[in-house]
Amino acid sequence: MADFPFDVVAFDLDGTLADTAPDLTGALNHALGELGRPPVSADSVRGMIGHGARALLQKGLGATGGATEELVERGFPIFIDHYVAHIADGTQIFPGLESALDALAARGVKLAVCTNKAEGLARALIDALGWERRFDALVGGDTLPTKKPDPAMLFEAIARCGGGRAAYVGDSITDTDTGRNAGIPTIAVTFGFSDRAPELLGASALIAHYDALIPTLERLAP
Structure with a gap:
């Protein structure tokens, strides 16, 4: 028309x-667990999304004890590998x-x-x-x-x-x-x-x- x-x-x-949010939360909590951090809720993750995966991991670390560049660098490939493998499981x-x-x-x-x-x-x-x-x-x-x-x-x-x-x-x-x-x-x-x-x-x-x-x-x- x-x-x-x-x-x-x-x-x-x-x-x-x-x-x-379900799959991003799953990937974030997997990475946080591997880094010795507790999980975060899906509701809290919804307010963290929007600036890319690295920023999401940084915010997740910040919410569970503090984020350092070393932790972000160590956790980022863990996050990405899990997310790619489960990218549309719950989306x-x-x-x-x-x-x-x-x-x-x-x-x-x-x-x-x-x-x-x-x-x-x-x-x-x-x-x-x-x-x-x-x-x-x-x-x-x-x-x-x-x-x-x-x-x-x-x-x-x-x-x-x-x-x-x-x-x-x-x-x-x-x-x-x-x-x-x-x-x-x-x-x-x-x-x-x-x-x-x-x-x-x-x-x-x-x-x-x-x-x-x-x-x-x-x-x-x-």
């Missing part, structure tokens, strides 16, 4: 496209997402993933969820020299989709800051991994279910 207001819609991954796609993505694609919208998750891990997760051909572009936390909230990642994702009018969908202050820094409308989902109330994210709009994505994008027409 030529009159749809956006040519590209980009999405964060963890907490936006899928609930990855769930959020309700209504598949239909929303289908509806966007039917309107000729290009779809991108823009995540601080390392590109290799993001691609492995996307493949495990059966999305090998779902997205037109993927930009991860190590694709460029900078990470979100630097808008360069988002600009790159949009460019890889051919450019044009774009919107971003995320779940955290990192995402809304990225969209704001890029100067594009940003929708925040209220069911993600935010460390603060959704109303405090400063998003252009909030949605509580993916059924609301298309109408919200239409309302945010530039």
Whole structure:
């Protein structure tokens, strides 16, 4: 449909496209256990996600006795090996997402993933969820020299989709800051991994279910 207001819609991954907290919690607690630390709860992990695996491990160590660079370096490969082996054991796609993505694609919208998750891990997760051909572009936390909230990642994702009018969908202050820094409308989902109330994210709009994505994008027409 030529009159749809956006040519590209980009999405964060963890907490936006899928609930990855169960598998990230499993990997984090495995690494913490190997380092002699107690486990952390899945609820606490949800507030730690968003800046990449190394930052998640650092926060987990900080919450269980303190993080040193030596501990992070020792625990990081343990975390990654476990996560890769169990990357989609408990991860769930959020309700209504598949239909929303289908509806966007039917309107000729290009779809991108823009995540601080390392590109290799993001691609492995996307493949495990059966999305090998779902997205037109993927930009991860190590694709460029900078990470979100630097808008360069988002600009790159949009460019890889051919450019044009774009919107971003995320779940955290990192995402809304990225969209704001890029100067594009940003929708925040209220069911993600935010460390603060959704109303405090400063998003252009909030949605509580993916059924609301298309109408919200239409309302945010530039």
